[in-house]
Amino acid sequence: MSQSYENAYDDSIDEVMPTCSSDTGFGPTHQNPTFLAHLRGLRKISVVPSEVRVQAMDTNSGSGSEESANARLNNRSIHVLPANVNTHTLHLQPMGSMEPISPLPNIDSLHTLPTGAPIYAKSLLTKYKKAPLVLSTANDSPIKLSRASKQYLYDETGQEFLDCINGTAHVGHCHPQVVSAGQVQMSRLTTAQGFLSEVLSKYVKELVDTLPERLSVCYLCNSGSEANDLAIRLARQYTQSDDIIANEGAYHGNLGVLVDISPKINKSIPQYRNKEWSHTVPVPKFYNGKHDLADGETTADLVKKHVQDFEDCLKTICVQKGRRIAAFIFEPMFAIPGVHIPPKEYFQEVFRLVRQYGGICIADEVQSGLGRTGENFWGFQNYDVFPDVVTVGKPLGNGHPMAAVICTKEVSDRLGGYFSTFGGNPVSCSVGLAVLDVISNEKLMSSAKRVGRLHGMALKDIMRKYPNMVGDVRGMGLMWGIEIVAEQASKAPCPELARNIMFGLKARKILVGITGDHRNILLFTPPMCFTVDNSRRFCQSLDDVLNECLTSFNIQSLSLQLQSDGRNFLLDDVLDPQGSKGQSRKRLASNDPEEDSVKSENEDLIEDLDDKIDSKRAKMELEEYEDLD
Ligand SMILES: Cc1ncc(COP(=O)(O)O)c(C=O)c1O
Structure with a gap:
């Protein structure tokens, strides 16, 4: 049924620039009733190609007053709490607002995300009597996402981020097989309420x-x-x-x-x-x-x-x-x-x-x-x-x-x-089938196992290098928790440091979240197409950020002593495959009993890390590993 937007929108919408027609030939986005429902209650809407901007306006004055906009929005389908409420909601703010209409409501969401909260290291301040550190002043602006592909997210300026938190995009953001399965099914049969379908x-x-x-x-x-x-x-x-x-x-x-x-x-x-x-x-x-x-x-x-x-x-x-x-x-x-x-x-x-x-x-x-x-x-x-x-x-x-x-x-x-x-609607089932298919076709499970094993080894080396910041590293496959503490001995959770690390990673275009009762555990759950290359980049960046924290916070790292003792770290091999293999061998040959159990396994893996591995090759190699099993 064709419907003019005046009928579909309520009267609070006063401006639409219907210039957006999608590539798919389904017509302008603004005719989509779901889309309209979500925008209902917002005063001014402009739709421009590949981008939707929404701005809340005060109905009476016509000004963009934040308070009145929020008040209006509270009664509308998009629920944004007033600025002064300490909200623990997970959602919702229309992304892409031209002007923020409230502080981000998801600051206290399930996971803390690197999206626009100021960072101060208060407890470290007390401890080390140093000025609060903000690793980067430029990185605390909200990220407004516009698209995603594989393990990468893109903001509206086209900036690419390595996504290490959004495991929901399990087989990779917008995987073409999944997208196509949904699109095809959508054109055939979308609802079969109460009926069976093949x-x-x-x-x-x-x-x-x-x-x-x-x-x-x-x-x-x-x-x-x-x-x-x-x-x-x-x-x-x-x-x-x-x-x-x-x-x-x-x-x-x-x-x-x-x-x-x-x-x-x-x-x-x-x-x-x-x-x-x-x-x-x-x-x-x-x-x-x-x-x-x-x-x-x-x-x-x-x-x-x-x-x-x-x-x-x-x-x-x-x-x-x-x-x-x-x-x-x-x-x-x-x-x-x-x-x-x-x-x-x-x-x-x-x-x-x-x-x-x-x-x-x-x-x-x-x-x-x-x-x-x-x-x-x-x-x-x-x-x-x-x-x-x-x-x-x-x-x-x-x-x-x-x-x-x-x-x-x-x-x-x-x-x-x-x-x-x-x-169980047919579109969901088609999408679900495609996801299962991709997991199996692309051997994502064995990839998660192998990439995860290397990733875990590198993270554990980082932990050894910075024991006064990284208290523990746990996980398997592509799910890891990195517990950030104020010092090794007390194991005291250090949420401020965790935040700094998260934002430090964000400055390096890598996104992780923070979880845990004390909000001091970095949570790493990337899409399953995460590669060895990605892991290297993540670990190198984490190493850099921790190093920056180390000097800025004046944290005494045991690793410095260890390094001056001539101890080497496997991390170097994982991060720098061109580097000397002998170094990790030396470490593996050390008397560290904890390493013995993984020794031969590590040696095999390091053997294969000597060359720079691009993601395609990594996948092929992972398949070979699988065959060796
Ligand atoms: C362990 C766990 N269970 C349940 C849920 C709820 O899932 P949903 O957000 O799809 O309702 C979540 C969401 O993050 C979760 O992490």
Whole structure:
């Protein structure tokens, strides 16, 4: 139906320059009803080729007053809170505003992102009595993204950034196969509400085939939050109980029930009232966690302590309070609390306990699914455990909003009705199929494994080089957490330094986020097409930034002493493949017992790093590695 924009817009819109006609031949963007709905309430709109600008104006005065614009916007579909509210929302500000209409509302978002917050090193200031450091004054302006391709993001001036945070673009931003699958399907059939379609059956089969056999029932929905909400409903129906255990610092989504089980969000809600059915257990952290290794203790002893915490929690709920447990929901790699990977035994024991007390186990794979950890398609498979329900969102659609819940037949049988208008629509299924196809065709899982292994080695060398800043480095595949501390001995979290590092990287056109309870952990989850070259660039830049911090903050780095002792770092080899191989050999031949276990593996990998590897070649080499397995 053709519609003039006057009918579609409300009367607050007074100017449109309909000069934009898209390349796809679908006509001007301004005729798109969704687009119009989003812009409704904004006073002045100009649409120019490949760029949309939105400016909020005061309806009465015609001036661009920020306060009145915000007041108006609060009643509109785009929700922007007034400047004086300390908002913890994740969203939303129309990007591309000609003038900012409020301070960025996502400053306290799920992850801290390098987008326009001032940076001061207050605690370092006290500690070292130095002036607050801003690594670069030019890098605190908001990034307004305009396009993306592969592992690169581009702002509106065409500046390219290496994307190390947006794992949602799992197989690479705007992968042509995924884009084309969506476009083609969109021109055939977009909605099949309540009906079957071939693409739906095919997608469900392919997705379910990636999971252990008993996880055989699949529900398709539209976001990770929706998936987790359904998972909780499944658990409650199945167990006829209400209580949920999640981890401290967890985030499982933004729907009502999920906020109640997500301390990351509910802790920041003013006067939030804890729900009696929602419980938390500590994350099994082996660095800066609840338990530290005492003299003579092993990792196995720490695992026991964490399992004991879990059992204590169950006893409090079920014995002391007389309640009944429905589920334990967890992120297999604990990405949101800062990437923590406990030994298998932890999850194996915890699963046993949860089931013993009548609950089921829900693996939230929103961050860790679809091969990100390199070793397995699903994060939970790294622990040889079998959850009753698995949820996944972000990577499934490579940015297209889609999610899934996969569970056992027994659990599903007790659900009763489920319906979703958009869940499982043919466009999403086509996109989802293309994503699965690309993961397999481009061997992205084995690439994540190999690139991740090198990346981890380089990061660990950086940690050794700057022990008074980088306290710990954890991860696997293409998911890493880099924990920033004020000094090695105290392990005190240092969010200000983390921020400086994040902005230092941004100045070098590399984007990472910050996560963790103390906002001191750099989170690295790039698209899966991230290459060895990219890793070198990341590590070299991180090295440079840390070095800059070292001198600026006058941090005594143990590494300087180590270097003057003639100790060399593998990092040099990884970053500078032309450099002397003998250096890393020397280190590998050192008496460092920690290195022994990875020694031969490292040697093999270094062998192959001698030449400069471009991304295509890296991929071919990775395939060869895979064959050697
Ligand atoms: C672990 C985890 N679970 C659930 C969600 C919610 O997903 P969505 O934002 O698609 O609702 C997120 C989002 O960041 C997440 O990281």
